Amino acid sequence: MSNRKKLVLIGNGMAGVRAVEHLLKLAPDAYDITIFGAEPHPNYNRIMLSSVLVGGADMKEIVINDWDWYKDNGIRLYTGHTVTKIDIEGKRVRSDRGAEASYDKLIIATGSNPFMLPLPGADKEGVIAFRDMKDCETMIETAKTYKKAAVIGGGLLGLEAARGLLHLGMDVTVVHKHPYLMERQLDAPAAAMLQTELEAQGMKFLLSKNTAAITGKKRVKGLTFSDGSQLETDLVVMAVGIRPNVSLAKAHGIDINLGIVVNDYMETNIPDIYAVGECVEHRGVAYGLVAPLYEQGDVLAKRLAGIETKGYEGSVTSTKLKVSGVNVFSAGQFRDVPGTRALRIQDEVEGIYKKIVIQDGKLIGAVLFGDTADGASLFSMIRKGENIAGKEKEILLGFAPGGAEQSPDARIEAMPDDEIVCGCNGVSKAAIVDAIKTKGCVTASAVKACTKASASCGGCKGLVEGLVRVYAGDAAGEAVKEGICGCTPLSRDEIVAEIKRMGLKSIREVMNVLEWREPEGCSKCRPSLNYYLGMLWPTEYKDEKESRFTNERYHANIQKDGTYSVVPRIYGGVTSPGELKRIATVAEKYNVPLVKITGGQRIDLLGVKKEDLPSMWEDLDMPSGHAYGKTLRTVKTCVGSTFCRFGTQDSMAMGIKLEKAFERLNTPAKVKLAVSGCPRNCAEATIKDFGVVAIDGGWELHVGGNGGVHVRATDLLCVVKTEEEVLEWSSAFLQYYRENAQWNERTSTWIERVGLDSVKKALEKREDRLALVERINTTLSQMKDPWKEIINNEELRKNFEPIRDAQPIG
Numbered sequence: 001m002s003n004r005k006k007l008v009l010i011g012n013g014m015a016g017v018r019a020v021e022h023l024l025k026l027a028p029d030a031y032d033i034t035i036f037g038a039e040p041h042p043n044y045n046r047i048m049l050s051s052v053l054v055g056g057a058d059m060k061e062i063v064i065n066d067w068d069w070y071k072d073n074g075i076r077l078y079t080g081h082t083v084t085k086i087d088i089e090g091k092r093v094r095s096d097r098g099a100e101a102s103y104d105k106l107i108i109a110t111g112s113n114p115f116m117l118p119l120p121g122a123d124k125e126g127v128i129a130f131r132d133m134k135d136c137e138t139m140i141e142t143a144k145t146y147k148k149a150a151v152i153g154g155g156l157l158g159l160e161a162a163r164g165l166l167h168l169g170m171d172v173t174v175v176h177k178h179p180y181l182m183e184r185q186l187d188a189p190a191a192a193m194l195q196t197e198l199e200a201q202g203m204k205f206l207l208s209k210n211t212a213a214i215t216g217k218k219r220v221k222g223l224t225f226s227d228g229s230q231l232e233t234d235l236v237v238m239a240v241g242i243r244p245n246v247s248l249a250k251a252h253g254i255d256i257n258l259g260i261v262v263n264d265y266m267e268t269n270i271p272d273i274y275a276v277g278e279c280v281e282h283r284g285v286a287y288g289l290v291a292p293l294y295e296q297g298d299v300l301a302k303r304l305a306g307i308e309t310k311g312y313e314g315s316v317t318s319t320k321l322k323v324s325g326v327n328v329f330s331a332g333q334f335r336d337v338p339g340t341r342a343l344r345i346q347d348e349v350e351g352i353y354k355k356i357v358i359q360d361g362k363l364i365g366a367v368l369f370g371d372t373a374d375g376a377s378l379f380s381m382i383r384k385g386e387n388i389a390g391k392e393k394e395i396l397l398g399f400a401p402g403g404a405e406q407s408p409d410a411r412i413e414a415m416p417d418d419e420i421v422c423g424c425n426g427v428s429k430a431a432i433v434d435a436i437k438t439k440g441c442v443t444a445s446a447v448k449a450c451t452k453a454s455a456s457c458g459g460c461k462g463l464v465e466g467l468v469r470v471y472a473g474d475a476a477g478e479a480v481k482e483g484i485c486g487c488t489p490l491s492r493d494e495i496v497a498e499i500k501r502m503g504l505k506s507i508r509e510v511m512n513v514l515e516w517r518e519p520e521g522c523s524k525c526r527p528s529l530n531y532y533l534g535m536l537w538p539t540e541y542k543d544e545k546e547s548r549f550t551n552e553r554y555h556a557n558i559q560k561d562g563t564y565s566v567v568p569r570i571y572g573g574v575t576s577p578g579e580l581k582r583i584a585t586v587a588e589k590y591n592v593p594l595v596k597i598t599g600g601q602r603i604d605l606l607g608v609k610k611e612d613l614p615s616m617w618e619d620l621d622m623p624s625g626h627a628y629g630k631t632l633r634t635v636k637t638c639v640g641s642t643f644c645r646f647g648t649q650d651s652m653a654m655g656i657k658l659e660k661a662f663e664r665l666n667t668p669a670k671v672k673l674a675v676s677g678c679p680r681n682c683a684e685a686t687i688k689d690f691g692v693v694a695i696d697g698g699w700e701l702h703v704g705g706n707g708g709v710h711v712r713a714t715d716l717l718c719v720v721k722t723e724e725e726v727l728e729w730s731s732a733f734l735q736y737y738r739e740n741a742q743w744n745e746r747t748s749t750w751i752e753r754v755g756l757d758s759v760k761k762a763l764e765k766r767e768d769r770l771a772l773v774e775r776i777n778t779t780l781s782q783m784k785d786p787w788k789e790i791i792n793n794e795e796l797r798k799n800f801e802p803i804r805d806a807q808p809i810g
């Protein structure tokens with residue numbers, strides 16, 4: 001007879017099975033194991049249900065332990081069995097289908113139940129939660145026949161469900177009772193940026209809305225809100241939080257508060273009965289994320305294996321929204337409460353927001369939007385409770401060791417060994433480096449198999465690949481190449497070459513054919529692909545507005561307070577009294593709070609409401625100044641020979657000519673030009689992307705300058721004699737830059753990378769220049785003024801209307 005003890009696990013979910021997996025490693029022969037699971041599947045990764053909805057994985061791929069795993073480990077498995085009875089005296093459990101098992105040790109890991117609002121009509125067909133494979137299947141099936149979906153709850157789960165439903169082709173409205181989204185993880189500015197991004201992806205929102213009833217006969221037809229308004233819908237997904245599933249434990253005298261009450265060793269008040277996972281309350285907290293549950297599982301496994309452990313002491317948590325194209329990270333205590341200080345940066349142009357919260361010199365919380373590269377290092381500082389006094393700004397700006405300002409590889413090298421790389425599975429940098437160096441795991445998938453890093457939400461995949469790249473050296477396998485982002489191992493040049501070779505004509509096609517890891521891409525690759533496709537196929541490719549940043553979608557720069565700025569095109573900075581009067585009238589009519597002359601000699605109307613933009617453009621009757629895009633911004637000019645006594649050439653006329661030639665041109669990054677009428681260079685042409693300086697009998701053409709954060713003086717490209725030559729060389733240079741630079745790479749960085757000589761060489765032969773000129777002219781011939789397009793199109797104008805409230809039905 002076996003002298004193994006009997007272990008029974010109730011709940012075949014993520015936390016319980018993780019504890020069993022760990023126990024099998026620590027003490028493989030200690031127990032005969034029986035598992036009961038109410039769901040009909042082997043243990044699967046619940047987190048990945050969000051990916052299943054967006055087509056990133058299928059149900060089979062999200063299984064963590066297949067049927068063979070149970071067999072191989074001698075585990076008796078009862079799927080589709082709900083345990084309904086625990087005989088505490090006799091140490092036996094019984095399922096609803098009559099299966100019984102006796103135990104020496106019992107683990108309860110029954111997870112949570114989704115909270116279903118007890119609304120009138122909540123029992124109608126088409127009202128579901130988002131918790132398991134069945135819910136996922138229901139959504140996929142519903143989308144085949146029905147069109148409209150409402151998700152109640154704008155938290156992590158609600159937004160991931162809504163993104164999935166959008167992907168399935170449904171028209172989705174998120175109904176949220178709070179005034180801003182994800183209030184449990186974000187502050188108002190980050191939530192506003194998130195909302196703008198999701199609206200651009202097609203999601204609609206009803207905020208500060210309380211649902212009062214679900215209407216319809218047998219099947220749901222709509223929602224009624226407490227303010228009397230209504231919304232038509234064919235499907236309702238409730239994502240308003242979860243409640244620990246304690247009914248079984250409660251019925252058998254186990255101590256319950258919020259959840260099943262456990263001590264630091266996951267022991268309940270009844271001897272030999274343990275609990276782990278979302279059903280548990282530890283030191284007053286019930287967790288709803290896997291990282292703390294896995295920590296609990298590891299402690300429980302040690303306890304059951306008889307290995308000494310200091311116990312589970314609670315967790316600081318971090319979250320990341322799994323919606324492609326949106327990077328959101330939140331950790332610790334991020335709210336401004338008395339006794340805390342916060343530092344923030346908000347970059348509305350690139351759509352980046354960062355906030356860190358400090359208390360007694362320690363980092364206690366962080367919120368990141370747009371750029372989440374510093375998430376892991378900030379989270380590590382929060383967990384360690386390090387004193388960061390005096391280094392706060394460095395940390396916020398990403399200059400601290402491991403911060404985002406360094407190159408990705410330098411950042412990886414600077415990470416401390418004990419920094420957690422995979423939050424879900426608690427895997428440190430040291431553990432991954434050890435797997436690479438001593439266990440021969442030289443690909444990201446080998447590291448995953450060996451350490452479990454990246455096996456849950458996948459949020460750390462890029463970092464794992466980076467570690468392989470840095471530490472596997474020449475031995476590195478599949479994941480060594482650094483792609484343009486974590487969605488692909490392909491470089492910019494490889495992608496452009498493949499698009500050309502295979503004639504790929506849309507972002508989706510590129511992602512499918514080139515086997516993108518993330519089916520929807522991310523905020524880095526989508527805009528890059530949009531640019532490369534537009535550059536390669538100027539007459540065929542239809543620009544994908546959703547793949548552009550907010551400013552480019554609204555053709556105006558979003559400001560700190562959520563208003564916009566309007567900069568009309570003023571060619572060469574030369575205006576007229578009539579034009580100035582029109583601008584003044586518009587500024588007064590729309591109560592524009594600030595009128596400002598910009599550094600590029602333009603007039604900026606700041607503080608404009610989104611809904612006023614189209615009418616203002618219409619009243620101005622001037623083209624867009626493109627002050628917001630990756631395109632030609634301004635051509636700055638000096639007075640030149642018309643009025644200046646030093647001027648040798650007409651710099652204003654030349655500037656206007658250049659601006660008229662290249663306005664609306666899409667470029668990898670913003671492009672600024674300037675023309676000076678003599679070498680005194682009053683227009684500062686030698687810190688521009690393309691600068692023209694008049695000299696006696698000709699023009700000097702300068703390239704690659706930058707007057708921003710990294711100041712760079714231009715390099716002299718050549719000297720020409722005539723105005724026609726200025727146009728020919730500037731066209732050829734800009735097109736060569738368009739065809740060869742990486743998306744988001746300014747001319748200054750590009751020239752430093754490729755070298756001035758290579759650019760000179762590419763442009764030296766006239767026939768090559770003329771070919772480039774022809775290609776840029778084809779592109780320019782397709783360009784239209786975006787303001788005019790919107791003014792004349794009712795559908796496009798609707799995008800600028802204030803967020804719509806619910807409409808009454810009928």
Ligand SMILES: Cc1cc2nc3c(=O)[nH]c(=O)nc-3n(C[C@H](O)[C@H](O)[C@H](O)COP(=O)(O)OP(=O)(O)OC[C@H]3O[C@@H](n4cnc5c(N)ncnc54)[C@H](O)[C@@H]3O)c2cc1C
Nearest residue numbers: 011013014015038046047082083110111277278288289290
């Ligand atoms: C769509 C979605 C996305 C998520 N994304 C993330 C994420 O990105 N990051 C993150 O950290 N967390 C995420 N979560 C949360 C995470 O999935 C949970 O925290 C985790 O699954 C909880 O594990 P658990 O084992 O406690 O519960 P569960 O995984 O729910 O397992 C409990 C199991 O017990 C079974 N059961 C219950 N009662 C009985 C009974 N009486 N008898 C037999 N079986 C029973 C249930 O059917 C269930 O299968 C997500 C959750 C969802 C739904």
Ligand SMILES: NC(=O)c1ccc[n+]([C@@H]2O[C@H](COP(=O)([O-])OP(=O)(O)OC[C@H]3O[C@@H](n4cnc5c(N)ncnc54)[C@H](O)[C@@H]3O)[C@@H](O)[C@H]2O)c1
Nearest residue numbers: 153154155156157158175176177239240241288320321322
């Ligand atoms: N990426 C991730 O980490 C991830 C993804 C999905 C789910 N989860 C986890 O799954 C669990 C469930 O997620 P969740 O988003 O449902 O829970 P949650 O409690 O985090 O959010 C629920 C949201 O619903 C809103 N809400 C509550 N009542 C409402 C009402 N009557 N009408 C409209 N809105 C209402 C709340 O304001 C809140 O923002 C959580 O533990 C979460 O952490 C995590």
Ligand code: SF4
Nearest residue numbers: 638644647677678682
């Ligand atoms: S650059 Fe020369 S021409 Fe132009 S304003 Fe200055 S001095 Fe006059």
Ligand code: FES
Nearest residue numbers: 422424456457458
């Ligand atoms: S952080 Fe979720 S899998 Fe690594």
